Amino acid sequence: MSSKLVITSVEKLQDKLEQTVRQNSGTYCIYVSLNKTQKSTEEGLRKAGISTDKLFFIDCVTSEKSRDDVLHISPIELNMLSTAILTFIKEVPGDKSLIIDALSTLLIFNNENKVAKFVKEITEYASQNKVTVIAFSPLTKGEELLNKIFNFFDQVDKS
């Protein structure tokens, strides 16, 4: 169980995401979608032949509730998002992973320090509960934030 920050170009981001979900498809996965709607993310994964049966979506893009099994949280409410992630970690049984797509989007709605605090809280809790965390961020965005948070992750994959 580890935490990883994946910093990659926008072009490679989708491939990296699909690759990560595929690698973790054997376990339950909490997917925090900050860049795309849950619908669009799920469609993209299905097109790539990845099953979404074991995914729990937290959609931070749309507030309109279309499905009962999807949680909608505004990216402004970092506390709520943090509570939701921690509750999912607690409630979902067995091995699980947490995917955050993409961390830098939080900077549009919150200041760097708040986001850094959020990341620290999540990675710490995940580590205590043996949850794999994989956070993505486009290479071009939020360099200062990335400098502040990379220490909270066990690995940083910059490609």
Place this chain on the structure above:
Amino acid sequence: MSVARLLYIFIFTIIVIINSAMAQEFNFKVDLPPEFHSVMPGDKIFANVQLSNLGSTGRVDVVLDYWVSMPDNTAILSSSETVAVETQANFVKTVQLPANLPPGAYVLHAKITSSDRIEATAYQGFNVGGKPNNMTKIYVGSAVLIIISIISFSWRFVGQQLKNVWLKMSITRIVKNKLKSRKNR
């Protein structure tokens, strides 16, 4: 008794009657409306002064004296004015109380003196209450602000707690339903 003596007695009697009629006391009243029975230092009070039975047939000048006395009868402010009146008159007298007047029972006095030196007095009591000083205002203001802040904070805190409870319940339901649907497949 001679006719001249009788005439003298008659004229004397008439003069005495006329004089006694002239010397009759005024009806003089000072009335403070109920809203001025209890006032604050620095307030203005308005008194109704009623004057009747002046005994004169024409217009005469009278001197009106006003003063406010403390419980020990010390006058704290006074004023005087001359007004022209006929058989009766009504005035409204405005009295500005000093801002530093100590709380207590006070009396508003009025005295009327006609040109014939005939006098009449009237009075009415009123109370002066303690006005909140600046420190009291600051304490009250601070207390109100603190109460508002506590209510506002509690409201936000309770609201946040309710949101969290709702969120946790939703997540429990989502997880339970997903696990159940996977088991049924």
